[in-house]
Amino acid sequence: MTRIDKLVVCGVGLIGGSFALALRAAGLVGEVVGVGRTPASLAKATALGIVDRATDDWADALAGAGLVLIATPVGQMDGVMAAMAPHLAPGTAVTDAGSTKSDVIEAIYRNLDRQLGQVVPSHPIAGSENSGAEAAYAELYRDRKVVVTPLPENDDGAVALVRQAWQACGAQLFEMTPQEHDRVFAAVSHLPHLLAFGLVHDLAQRANAEQLFGYAAGGFRDFTRIAGSHPEMWRDICIANRQALIGELDAYLAELALLRAYLLSGDGGSLEAIFDEARTARNAWANRKED
């Protein structure tokens, strides 16, 4: 891939910071400029050497930029794109790291309609319950999947640059339509997060919450790990993808209604059949992942 003389990262947290560190480690970037809404976060990213400098001036940031990664919570991307639009020159490719794609693409058409050739949506399937620049590391994307959902209007060169940048981070590249992407991730990511947040919230409100947490063990720890995730980021994802998420939640509620009926009637055989199918599917998946 061509060296990027100037990389701009908007939102220098775990995702944006790791992208910058990975490209820097690969020797593929010159200057790295951070843009963000929180001066303290930008100062931290600068102190950690993730960005060379920070600015809140998009004209300054975008002047001569080769690539921009927007890595804010998805709810902020509309405003970020509106601020970028007047200063985005034809030679600058743009991508994002949003966990939802339909809403981000709506924001692109709304704000960057004169620059559609150069804005290529993407979603790295990587993350952690840890957030912030201090959690960033160059290897975050190593062997992880990145889904690119190119627009019909995208220039081949911009798509190639965005793909190459993620590949340089060590990621495996995939392409899907935005709609397909949002349905898949509602099922395997957004719903589990909602369920984990909901369970912990349910228990935390009880009069005997301290007793309950006192006896929670390893299974509970793993099941609820994702309830330690960033509330604002997940608020934005849930709202942005709420149509697909409600569909997945309703399918899950139907599953729970079935399980409840089996419990109520004492139908152990049907419960065991479901548990057995789940275990088989889960273990087959986990073993395949380890290959």
Place this chain on the structure above:
Amino acid sequence: MTRIDKLVVCGVGLIGGSFALALRAAGLVGEVVGVGRTPASLAKATALGIVDRATDDWADALAGAGLVLIATPVGQMDGVMAAMAPHLAPGTAVTDAGSTKSDVIEAIYRNLDRQLGQVVPSHPIAGSENSGAEAAYAELYRDRKVVVTPLPENDDGAVALVRQAWQACGAQLFEMTPQEHDRVFAAVSHLPHLLAFGLVHDLAQRANAEQLFGYAAGGFRDFTRIAGSHPEMWRDICIANRQALIGELDAYLAELALLRAYLLSGDGGSLEAIFDEARTARNAWANRKED
């Protein structure tokens, strides 16, 4: 604690096998005898050195036994106790490792009503999605909680022996009523298992299941780890504790109904407030556990 000349373990899997290995490692047992329904499992436990010998004859097993641990799935305990009853002498203490207590205690009153002094119910809060004798290890109970729910009829000596045996395994001892125990574990253990089994089953039945699992990542892995648990064991737990479990499931369904309403109305503020409370509670718990 007094040395146990003869220890009997009924059900030599992860739980029973680890108990035997821990007491043997502590030098506190003489002969260890395994009892079980599956000859292959007993042969494996013998080959692994977890038990010295195996038998299906309760008269033989119980002759001169100092302590018996019943570590079968809870659905089998009624039958096990019925088989033990004619051969259980006054000098033998009995405990169990069942994850539910009300149903086990019903089985005790039903089958061992002439030996109530010596049968002390317990529940070690330890386990794994791995099962079987090959998963057993002596350190499983180190720094784990064991809840003892003594019967009013229990002899002090039997309670002391059971407590000392678990302490010798490295466990921390707690006491609760059976009803309180079953409510607490419905909330923090049985419900999460049901939810994880349900999610994986829901997804595994889809026409695009392979695609979905293909994009599932680390959050999904942790959330569903307990869906790899033993189906029969969890069938028994769910059925045995279904009254408390349905109560917990209904509370959770109310929580999901609330989350669904916020999604439907696009109320991001309320979602974020719930996510934030959940994250705070979850992180406070996880940090306390690490102390």
